Amino acid sequence: MQRSAPFFPITVQDYQKLVDDYDTWMFDCDGVIWKGNMPTEGAAEVLTFLRSKGKKIIFVTNNPTHSRETFKKKFARMGVEVAVDEIFSSAYASAVYISSVMKIPKEKKVYVIGMHGIEEELKEQGISVCGGTDPADNTLELVDTEIGNPSDVAAVLASWDSSINYTKLSKAFQYLTHNPDCAFFSSDDDLTYPVEGGVLFLGTGALSSMIRYALGREPVSFGKPSKTMFECIAAKHKIDPSRTVMIGDRLDADIAFGKNCGVATMLVLTGVASLADVSDIAPIMPDLVIPSIGDLRILSHSTS
Numbered sequence: 001m002q003r004s005a006p007f008f009p010i011t012v013q014d015y016q017k018l019v020d021d022y023d024t025w026m027f028d029c030d031g032v033i034w035k036g037n038m039p040t041e042g043a044a045e046v047l048t049f050l051r052s053k054g055k056k057i058i059f060v061t062n063n064p065t066h067s068r069e070t071f072k073k074k075f076a077r078m079g080v081e082v083a084v085d086e087i088f089s090s091a092y093a094s095a096v097y098i099s100s101v102m103k104i105p106k107e108k109k110v111y112v113i114g115m116h117g118i119e120e121e122l123k124e125q126g127i128s129v130c131g132g133t134d135p136a137d138n139t140l141e142l143v144d145t146e147i148g149n150p151s152d153v154a155a156v157l158a159s160w161d162s163s164i165n166y167t168k169l170s171k172a173f174q175y176l177t178h179n180p181d182c183a184f185f186s187s188d189d190d191l192t193y194p195v196e197g198g199v200l201f202l203g204t205g206a207l208s209s210m211i212r213y214a215l216g217r218e219p220v221s222f223g224k225p226s227k228t229m230f231e232c233i234a235a236k237h238k239i240d241p242s243r244t245v246m247i248g249d250r251l252d253a254d255i256a257f258g259k260n261c262g263v264a265t266m267l268v269l270t271g272v273a274s275l276a277d278v279s280d281i282a283p284i285m286p287d288l289v290i291p292s293i294g295d296l297r298i299l300s301h302s303t304s
């Protein structure tokens with residue numbers, strides 16, 4: 001397969017061409033806009049600049065721990081006004097798929113390994129959940145892993161959960177093995193994500209690996225690089241792929257997502273991927289590479 005080397009914008013003219021070429025800018029969040037609670041230097045200024053140029057801005061995150069309302073508040077804390085409809089998360093894509101595509105029957109539930117944010121998104125789409133933040137499942141003691149009638153649960157949704165424990169993993173596994181019709185989903189498959197200081201932590205894909213290994217089966221995943229996420233975006237926004245760029249820090253999630261959706265891709269080096277990852281043997285190659293989205297400030301500083 002022929003792959004061309006990425007372009008590294010350097011001059012004001014290079015950056016200006018980016019602004020001229022793309023009307024829709026899709027931004028990943030962790031590792032691009034922020035790391036944990038630490039905003040990327042210049043991110044707020046760049047977003048404000050792009051808006052002032054009439055660009056459509058969309059945030060596409062695999063982080064399933066917050067609802068879109070909570071993400072909106074996080075943006076507000078860094079001084080950026082964002083509408084809920086501009087935020088697409090793997091939690092939201094999961095909820096939309098389970099309610100609108102799977103059309104889960106009203107009396108059935110989804111067993112969640114995950115936190116408040118994903119529960120909120122599921123409930124907002126009218127889906128009944130179990131597991132998740134239920135105190136009964138948030139215990140480190142190996143107590144009751146009795147699952148009742150397995151056919152009450154139509155799907156297991158594996159997501160990121162800071163309180164993941166044996167009870168949750170065991171219940172998820174029981175639902176999937178005792179009910180052959182139980183669907184196996186994951187919000188996303190990211191193995192790692194970056195936090196403050198550039199340290200990598202375990203992502204959803206790493207957490208769900210125990211269930212996948214025991215089952216010998218892979219879940220259907222809704223986050224990037226899945227096109228489910230793009231279908232959610234396209235249902236709310238008119239997107240011309242030829243005038244759209246996806247900016248991210250992971251090759252296998254963000255850049256692969258952009259390629260799956262037929263849009264241009266730009267890697268930043270403020271998160272998971274480094275320059276060494278875009279060598280000429282890299283399996284996924286972005287169209288463009290810049291050190292940080294903060295570098296786009298070159299434009300706001302040079303134009304009136």
Ligand SMILES: O=C(O)[C@H](O)[C@H](O)COP(=O)(O)O
Pocket residue numbers: 028029030031060061062063064160188189190191192193202203204205
């Ligand atoms: O597994 C996770 O939770 C993800 O790795 C993480 O939160 C990614 O978020 P993104 O970089 O897509 O904003």
Ligand SMILES: [Mg+2]
Pocket residue numbers: 028029030031032248249250271
């Ligand atoms: Mg990221």
